[in-house]
Amino acid sequence: MKKIEAIIRPEHFQKLRVGLEEVGISGLTVSEVAGCGKQKGQKGVFRGNAFEVTLLPKVKVEMIIAEEQVEEIIDLISESSFTGDVGDGKIFVYEVVEAVRIRTKERGEKAIS
Template sequence: MKKVEAIIKPYRLERVKEAVTALGVFGMTVTEVKGYGRQKGHTEQYRGAEFQVDFIPKVKVEIVVADADANRVVDAIQKSAGSGAIGDGKIFVFAIENAVRIRTGETGESAL
């Protein structure tokens, strides 16, 4: 099993959800996060004062899938979240040793 973790722009979340759901993947965890990479923040004005915003709001999407589905999920996220601009985000893929469905006790891929 693989865990696909993507940091994306918040307004791209619905497109990512639709793209992943179209693959038959229905479970995902979404967390609002803040961070920066090459974008390094930006300057904003509020009531005439200029200030630096170092951490930019993003969304972290976590999806655990079977090994065979991981590349398709990564491709779907990349296509649906990408705009070609700096700050589109990153995708990370981790190996998952085991999963357990608490309600039934199922383990491994059947727990997904």
């Protein structure tokens, strides 16, 4: 099993969610986060005063999937979140040693399906 964690622009989340449902991924954890990388934030003006926003809003999407789905999900996230501009996001893939469904005590891939 693998954990995929994607940090994407908020406006791309809905398209990603629909794509994930189409390939059978329904279990997600979604968090509103803020961060910066090469994008470095942006400058703004409020009531005539300039200020710098160093952390930009992002959405973090996390899912545990079967190992054979990894490339398909990476491609789906990449396609649904791509603009070609700095700030499109990142995808991280982690090894998952075990998963346990608390209600039924199921383990492994049975616990995530």
